[in-house]
Amino acid sequence: MNKENFILQAAELYKTYRLGKANVDVLKGVDLTINKGEFIAIVGASGSGKSTLLHILGTLDRSDKGEVSFAGQNLAKLKMRKLNKFRNKTIGFVFQFYHLLDELTVLENVLIPAMAQKSVFGWLFSRKTAKNRAKELLARFGLAGRIGHKPYQLSGGERQRVAIARALMNEPELLLADEPTGNLDSETGNGILKVFETLNKAGQTIVMVTHDEKIARRAGRIITLVDGKIENNV
Amino acid sequence: MYKFILAFRYMFRKRISYFALAAVALCVFIVVVVMTIMNGLVDDFKQKNHSFTGDCVVQSESLVGFAYYEDFVEILDKENFIAAVSPVIKSYALVSLAGSSRNSGVEITGIDPIRHSSATGFGKSLYYHKNNTSKTFEPDYEPNLPGCVLGIDLVLTRNAKGQYNQREFILQKALVVSCFPLTAKGALSKAGTGLVNTKTFYYSDNSHSALASADSSVIYLPFEQAQLLCGMAGSTKRANAIHIKFKSNVKLKDGCGKVAVLWDKFKKAQQSQKQAALLDAVSVKSWKDSRRSFIAAMEKEQIMLTIMFVLVGVTTVFIVFVVFYMITSHKSKDIGILKSVGVSVGGIVNLFSNFAILVGLLGSALGSFAGWLFLLKINSIEQWLFEHFQFQLWDRTIYAIGSIPNRIEVDLLAVVIASAILACLIGAVLPGWRAAKCKPVDILQVSQL
Numbered sequence: 001m002n003k004e005n006f007i008l009q010a011a012e013l014y015k016t017y018r019l020g021k022a023n024v025d026v027l028k029g030v031d032l033t034i035n036k037g038e039f040i041a042i043v044g045a046s047g048s049g050k051s052t053l054l055h056i057l058g059t060l061d062r063s064d065k066g067e068v069s070f071a072g073q074n075l076a077k078l079k080m081r082k083l084n085k086f087r088n089k090t091i092g093f094v095f096q097f098y099h100l101l102d103e104l105t106v107l108e109n110v111l112i113p114a115m116a117q118k119s120v121f122g123w124l125f126s127r128k129t130a131k132n133r134a135k136e137l138l139a140r141f142g143l144a145g146r147i148g149h150k151p152y153q154l155s156g157g158e159r160q161r162v163a164i165a166r167a168l169m170n171e172p173e174l175l176l177a178d179e180p181t182g183n184l185d186s187e188t189g190n191g192i193l194k195v196f197e198t199l200n201k202a203g204q205t206i207v208m209v210t211h212d213e214k215i216a217r218r219a220g221r222i223i224t225l226v227d228g229k230i231e232n233n234v
Numbered sequence: 235m236y237k238f239i240l241a242f243r244y245m246f247r248k249r250i251s252y253f254a255l256a257a258v259a260l261c262v263f264i265v266v267v268v269m270t271i272m273n274g275l276v277d278d279f280k281q282k283n284h285s286f287t288g289d290c291v292v293q294s295e296s297l298v299g300f301a302y303y304e305d306f307v308e309i310l311d312k313e314n315f316i317a318a319v320s321p322v323i324k325s326y327a328l329v330s331l332a333g334s335s336r337n338s339g340v341e342i343t344g345i346d347p348i349r350h351s352s353a354t355g356f357g358k359s360l361y362y363h364k365n366n367t368s369k370t371f372e373p374d375y376e377p378n379l380p381g382c383v384l385g386i387d388l389v390l391t392r393n394a395k396g397q398y399n400q401r402e403f404i405l406q407k408a409l410v411v412s413c414f415p416l417t418a419k420g421a422l423s424k425a426g427t428g429l430v431n432t433k434t435f436y437y438s439d440n441s442h443s444a445l446a447s448a449d450s451s452v453i454y455l456p457f458e459q460a461q462l463l464c465g466m467a468g469s470t471k472r473a474n475a476i477h478i479k480f481k482s483n484v485k486l487k488d489g490c491g492k493v494a495v496l497w498d499k500f501k502k503a504q505q506s507q508k509q510a511a512l513l514d515a516v517s518v519k520s521w522k523d524s525r526r527s528f529i530a531a532m533e534k535e536q537i538m539l540t541i542m543f544v545l546v547g548v549t550t551v552f553i554v555f556v557v558f559y560m561i562t563s564h565k566s567k568d569i570g571i572l573k574s575v576g577v578s579v580g581g582i583v584n585l586f587s588n589f590a591i592l593v594g595l596l597g598s599a600l601g602s603f604a605g606w607l608f609l610l611k612i613n614s615i616e617q618w619l620f621e622h623f624q625f626q627l628w629d630r631t632i633y634a635i636g637s638i639p640n641r642i643e644v645d646l647l648a649v650v651i652a653s654a655i656l657a658c659l660i661g662a663v664l665p666g667w668r669a670a671k672c673k674p675v676d677i678l679q680v681s682q683l
């Protein structure tokens with residue numbers, strides 16, 4: 001494996017939550033390398049720390065110890081501004097509960113990452129391109145007819161596809177998904193997984209968290225989290 | 235851009251935002267209405283005092299008055315920053331209607347009607363001689379009789395709407411005025427003899443200065459007659475005050491300063507004169523200082539009212555704060571999502587400030603408009619209430635108010651609107667900042683449970 005090939009590397013990650021006087025050691029030395037173009041599934045029992053790990057990889061949270069580097073850059077060293085930019089440009093997040101903004105339309109939700117780092121003027125200049133990309137994404141996921149709808153008017157599967165479109169808006173190098181099918185029936189969930197497979201075939205790097213072995217098998221590589229450590233890399 | 239879109243959506247899609255809006259609008263409405271009325275009343279009162287006094291007064295603190303006033307009037311007449319000068323006699327007297335034994339105490343003011351009308355608003359306060367002030371002291375029913383002008387409340391009553399029951403033709407009334415003449419040393423000049431000077435005057439006009447204190451106690455007499463009655467017309471004549479009006483381009487402070495300099499020079503020049511000591515009791519005052527005691531009471535009320543409204547403002551900040559606190563707690567999921575796609579803390583604070591400015595702007599626009607509308611109609615509303623329910627905000631038989639002042643001052647409005655927006659910002663930025671500082675995982679995780 002040469003250096004060009006991996007985009008994200010985690011070494012010796014530790015994370016402890018403090019609940020009152022009790023300490024919950026969630027991660028106890030996680031090592032992980034993610035290569036470009038991979039589709040990885042992280043599996044583990046509920047409460048094993050999968051979400052925690054994913055959040056740390058995506059810079060939504062920090063580890064107590066250890067290092068996450070992206071393309072050779074230590075993420076812990078990034079200043080707030082750079083970190084925001086990193087979240088915006090490089091990472092795309094998909095959550096179990098979709099997490100769409102209720103007040104915005106489907107199209108606006110997808111456009112949020114494109115607006116997040118831009119001034120009003122910057123936005124006015126790039127608006128057309130961004131809108132086209134958002135519409136194209138939504139069309140690709142079969143949502144062309146719903147761009148003006150509000151999230152509450154959509155089904156779970158549709159909402160999740162909107163969330164995926166939002167995550168892909170800025171063409172992130174890494175797509176992180178936390179139980180993306182966890183709230184959906186198996187048929188709808190299957191649809192979402194198919195979307196992931198298609199994206200991966202087109203070169204998208206994906207890390208997906210799931211507690212379901214069957215779903216995990218759809219990924220190219222499975223990582224099992226047991227007792228705060230990676231058990232085996234298949 | 236999301237900052238504006240979301241701010242707008244929060245404003246118009248959340249019912250709770252309308253409560254914040256209503257709180258701001260209501261507050262702006264109340265402040266604009268009450269401050270406009272209060273400022274109007276104070277300005278009106280000041281203006282009446284100004285009109286009553288002229289711009290500047292050279293006055294003696296003593297009822298004895300001061301001598302050599304004629305020379306000083308001559309000096310003032312020559313100054314070209316001065317428009318008019320009016321020497322005045324002031325004293326107290328007992329008055330009774332001829333044939334009646336009932337006396338009442340009044341202030342007498344001896345004036346030259348032409349001079350006094352040019353120096354003050356006296357002429358305009360008259361009813362029958364408004365446009366003919368030279369004949370002020372000539373009763374229409376017998377122009378050769380010595381006339382007197384009565385403070386309007388001494389002769390007329392008001393109807394419930396606050397209007398005086400003026401008569402088209404003046405009624406003949408003879409008033410016996412008794413005055414206590416004083417010598418230059420301040421002693422009663424007729425001690426041991428008849429003591430008082432008494433003369434009968436005939437009602438020739440009434441004066442409505444709209445200052446309750448003046449209208450209910452002042453009788454104007456011709457200058458020479460008053461001077462005679464008060465024992466000031468001896469070999470060295472005396473007066474109590476000189477009222478001065480400046481040319482319109484002269485600033486009050488500058489004018490009064492110049493008069494004070496002239497007075498000091500004059501006083502020094504008179505040092506060797508026999509009654510020079512009387513000049514020491516004389517001071518030069520602007521109309522504001524001269525009427526200080528009256529205006530100060532009114533201004534104190536104004537300040538108290540302003541303080542009260544600062545408290546109303548604080549309450550609004552608190553309401554807005556609570557509403558924003560609720561909205562940010564309600565919208566913490568949105569904040570987490572925005573942060574997860576790379577929006578900064580500043581961006582989120584900015585989003586909520588935009589929302590706050592929107593609430594502040596809309597609220598004050600609404601409140602100002604309602605206030606404007608209400609003030610526009612306030613007099614007709616009051617009249618309607620009076621006609622149907624006999625209700626009056628100010629009992630016109632007691633208060634010397636014509637209509638309720640309702641001219642909104644632009645700078646007051648600007649200050650109120652700016653404060654409203656500032657209040658919203660204070661109320662919004664704090665909870666916005668608190669919410670923005672949270673780690674996105676904490677928020678998103680919580681909403682997962």
Ligand SMILES: Nc1ncnc2c1ncn2[C@@H]1O[C@H](COP(=O)(O)OP(=O)(O)O)[C@@H](O)[C@H]1O
Nearest residue numbers: 017018019026045046047048049050051052053
């Ligand atoms: N913010 C937190 N504070 C305290 N404990 C937490 C927090 N987040 C997660 N945990 C605990 O850490 C453990 C791992 O959580 P999580 O990473 O969500 O597990 P998974 O996603 O594998 O179900 C759980 O026991 C959970 O209760």
Ligand SMILES: [Mg+2]
Nearest residue numbers: 050051052178
């Ligand atoms: Mg989880």
